[in-house]
Amino acid sequence: MAWDPTFDVAFTPASVAVLGASTKKRGGGNGFIRGMQEMGYEGRLYPINPHADKVMGIQCYPSLAAVPEVPDLVIMAVGVSRAEQALEECIAKGARNIHMFTAGFEETGDESGAVLAERLREVAARGQLNIVGPNCMGIYTARGRISPWGKLPTEPGPVSMISQSGALGGEFSRLAADLHLFMNKVISYGNGYVLDCTDYLEHFATDPDTKYIGMYLEGVRDGGKLLRMVQRIAPAKPIVILKGGLTDAGSRAVASHTGSLAGQSAVWSAFFAQSGAIRVESIEEMTDVMQILTHLPPITGRGVALMGGAGGNSVAATDISARVGLAVPEITEDVQRKLRTFIGVAGTSVRNPMDVGMQLKGPDDYVRVLELVATDPGIDAIILEMHPMMSRWSSRRRSQRMMENLVEFASPRGAGKPLIVAMRNSGDSLSSERARLNMTRSFLAAGVPVFRSMERACRALY
Amino acid sequence: MAWDPTFDVAFTPASVAVLGASTKKRGGGNGFIRGMQEMGYEGRLYPINPHADKVMGIQCYPSLAAVPEVPDLVIMAVGVSRAEQALEECIAKGARNIHMFTAGFEETGDESGAVLAERLREVAARGQLNIVGPNCMGIYTARGRISPWGKLPTEPGPVSMISQSGALGGEFSRLAADLHLFMNKVISYGNGYVLDCTDYLEHFATDPDTKYIGMYLEGVRDGGKLLRMVQRIAPAKPIVILKGGLTDAGSRAVASHTGSLAGQSAVWSAFFAQSGAIRVESIEEMTDVMQILTHLPPITGRGVALMGGAGGNSVAATDISARVGLAVPEITEDVQRKLRTFIGVAGTSVRNPMDVGMQLKGPDDYVRVLELVATDPGIDAIILEMHPMMSRWSSRRRSQRMMENLVEFASPRGAGKPLIVAMRNSGDSLSSERARLNMTRSFLAAGVPVFRSMERACRALY
Incomplete structure (x- = not known):
């Protein structure tokens, strides 16, 4: 079928009826009512149950027919044996947008499931019904304040x-x-x-x-x-x-x-x-x-610079990059020479992967490295390995300064090469998780993607 | 060379000398001294620096020669230009177990690096020195209370x-x-x-x-x-x-x-x-x-039962399992029949993957499913997908009861098939992380391995 534009209203419905609202707290369609409440839904909500006056504190209606308007969306959470009849009630009411949570069709493997499916299609065609489902959670819409999964961003x-x-x-x-x-x-x-x-x-x-x-x-x-x-x-x-x-x-x-x-x-x-x-x-x-x-803007080439992961981490990251099809090209001699003016030789490498001793250098020097590397024409993006607890290895002020510099570097006013952060969390404690969440938030707010491992960063990039 | 048993003492050294202790807080070999302090090292520690009386609160010695005993281990953190001379000092002292943190050899790419490496080997052979390194962090030993990486388990x-x-x-x-x-x-x-x-x-x-x-x-x-x-x-x-x-x-x-x-x-x-x-x-x-x-005991077959991840999660987990070479065999008809005596048809599957609605069933029923599945001869291990916030979707008592049942199931008195947990953490907050850490600890204490994703669980298993 072609998309029916009358369904669009289901994403910002002014009224929703829930067929199969239950007198039990967690039964029937009550999860959908709860989701709407948690999302702060401000439209008119009509729980339907012939045996209740109120469901979850909201006035209840004995039938769809008794609802005082044609709802923009009907959420159907009745049993499968009631489904066909409930669809007929929608047609009688003139309600055309339906989410069928109701399950028990072909997915059960029973032969009767296919018969039921065919009947559902016939009723839908006759009533020009827009049906999401059956056997599904339906619609989450931030603007419409509906979520089948509880509180999610509005x-x-x-x-x-x-x-x-x-x-x-x-x-x-x-x-x-x-x-x-x-x-x-x-x-x-x-x-x-x-x-x-x-x-x-x-x-x-x-x-x-x-x-x-x-x-x-x-x-x-x-x-x-x-x-x-x-x-x-x-x-x-x-x-x-x-x-x-x-x-x-x-x-x-x-x-x-x-x-x-x-x-x-x-x-x-x-x-x-x-x-x-x-x-x-x-x-x-x-x-x-x-x-x-x-x-990130589309990345035009395969060349990445790997920074921050010391020693074996750099080697492993390089192998992972190469395995997924990224290139880790050697930094040009010109840039290497400039880097060597302020980076000592022992225990470091400026060839790529860059092993420049994050915890040893000052926060300004570190970004200076990034800026120089970004001038290399063979480098299309920079992947930075960080650890949430680096703040513990350094002073609070130094690590704060480094974060500020990195965010500044990643901004459009920065060196203009995409920056990607890979941050593994070891030291499994709430304090390291707090540090990780804080650093992640700072990077995300600056538009820098953050990945849980080098492997995931590389796979996503290529 | 063959292993020299006299090196064994370096893993539980009664005395350690640090050549290159620094008057600067974070310089030279001070990281190693700090690591020993944080680990609660109880042996005799000799920082060596001709220009200091004390380093990090410990009495300092002007030279290795001045140390009042032959140390079981020498940690060498001097510059590369001093390295050969420092090795000669070890020989003169009779110290034979050396960790060389000192870097700047072949890894720099300079030609002189190879020459230095050759000289180091000559000196080591002459002095029968057991040298870890150079260019390395050396030894972490829980029993010996030494760590180059700060506080780690003792x-x-x-x-x-x-x-x-x-x-x-x-x-x-x-x-x-x-x-x-x-x-x-x-x-x-x-x-x-x-x-x-x-x-x-x-x-x-x-x-x-x-x-x-x-x-x-x-x-x-x-x-x-x-x-x-x-x-x-x-x-x-x-x-x-x-x-x-x-x-x-x-x-x-x-x-x-x-x-x-x-x-x-x-x-x-x-x-x-x-x-x-x-x-x-x-x-x-x-x-x-x-x-x-x-x-886990060695797993003898390829057959896994996948449980707990609802719907599409189950499908994705099944694909991941099959991709790494695990089998997800259909549960035998006999076991399926027994499962159907207490599991409704709509929205569930008892074929494998098991889609049995973890959040809908009681905690006892859930383990009853596990026990029945474990009787299936085609199943060699059970992978359980869980979410740290399931406790929020259920009552505290229910989720506690479920954890207890799962741990009991996984114990040697349980059904006897290995249980593996895959737990993804979405809802990126400290409360979900706290829940994850608590659940993870309970499982690990019961000998149940816990993985951060289904993919990682499957890859590790096969």
Whole structure:
């Protein structure tokens, strides 16, 4: 189907009905009501339950028919046996935007699941229903103040996500928020019987608030259509895709999860080769790649300078870089000569990786090294290995000064080469974690991406 | 050379002299003095500096000759130009165990470096000196209370490490300590002109305190000897090796670091195929593999059950498992039937990956699932995905009860299949980190290895 623009209102709904609000605290659709409360949803919320006056402190309605308006969005959390009837009630009410949390279709492996799926499609077509799901967590929208995953940022960001999995959509939103990477809209669409990934892609392609798109896919109904759409959209809005179920075991897992046909590893390799999408293999890698995309200008070459990790760390980092396809070129003789005017010989290297003894040099000297390295035409980006507890090895003032200098260097007024930080946290304590969070926040605020390991930084960069 | 048993005393020295103690707080060998102080070293410590009465509050001696005994260990932190003379002073004193922190040899790339290296070898041979280094951080020994990396655990553990790099030796010791994995002895040996990795291996092979050996290698003088030694030792004491400098760029980094010849990727692939050593590609992976080795009995098959990660997380975990060579076999029909007696159909799967709704079920039911899955003959180990904030999604008592049940399950009295935990931390805050640290400690205390991501758990397991 083509995207129905009347669905757009579901991302900033003035009214939401929850079919299947429960008198039990954690039952039925109450998680969605809680999410809206935690997000500070300010529209009209209608819990529906024939046996209750109030649910979670909100006036309850006996049926959708009794609701005093046509809700912009209906969240359906009734049992699967009630699903078809509930859809008929939506049609009778004139409600057309529906998120079906309700599960129990093809993904159960029972034969009746496929029959139910077919009936659902028929009802949807007849009622012109826009259905997200079934068997999914639905919509997180920062501006609309709706979240199926509890409190998440209400500040909208440039990234939107289409996720066949609810858990991964929520997990990505949280991991991204940790990195000051804010989401605009996330759609978990589960079995995708009516609206499919290509429909959501159609929306995001023209959505002015969405600049980057993440996708977690299990099965896709029309692969050719997806390919054409990604080819068209990706040049303007980068698309990062995690494809689940590419191994035999993963394919079986997909069948149990959303009842989709996955597999076909070779087909997907061809898809990635042709589509222009960025392929990732874990949700962690998706956050890493999104950090690079959102924080840095496109990096034009493969040459990186590695700094800060002493000795064997530098060697290991160099191997990791080379293994993923980055180059760690030797610094030009001219720049090496300039560096040697203030860097002693013993225990150091100015060739790349740069082993210049971060903890021994003053904070100004360190940035002086960065600035000189940035003048090297073979260097396209600088990866800095840091440790959160370096502040303990140095004085507080020195480490503060170094952070200020690094942030200044990374700013557009700085030397103009992208800076990337890799920060491993050993010394597993709350004080080292506090230091890591503080340093990470300073870098992120300056637009410097921060990775948990050298390996993750390198993989994201290339 | 063969291992000289007179060097053994350097791991529990009754007396240590530091040649090159500085009147400046952070200069010369003062870091080593500070490390000994922080470790609570109780032997006799002799800082040596002709221009000071005291260094760091300790009585100072004008020369090695003036020290009132022959020290069990001399830490040499003088400049490279003084190095040869200082070695002669050791010979005159009768001191034979020396750690040379002093750097500035072949690793500088200067021609004079090779000449100096040759002279050092000559002096060492003449004086029968056991020299660790030069250009290295030397020895961390929990029992001997010496650490070049500041405060580290004083409780000795079963793992010893031979690291050509000082930074990686220290980093590994810290990362391992975070996982309650304690080190026995760590030797950072830098350029290794006199004692080389095979000499240290010779010592650890017969050292009753060392059960597992980690190695970080850059260049090796006698590869054939190393191969034969690893083949002989690894069956009794597992050896995990990170080889630095296997890429061209990494090889250049090695040359600048310890002046070694690295490279020869094909030779090393053959080495790993023949030696019986476990190959890792980063220091993180070394900690991961060491966790598996020290916590779990050998796992006999490839079959894993994946539990706890809902929906797309399960699918992604399954793909990751299959990609590294693990099998995620379907649970037998008999066990599936038993599971279905208490697990509803909608939104769940009991096929493997197990999508059984951790947050929905009671803590007892969850372990009941584990116990049933463990009876499946196709399952050799169980990987559990958890989130540190699950305690927030559930009641405190429920989550405490679940932790207790899991720990009980993992104990030798439990179902007898190894349990492995993968715990990602999103919700980047001190409270989630506190929860993660607490849960991690509980699991580690019960002998359950804990990994930061599914990917790392799978890679370590296979």
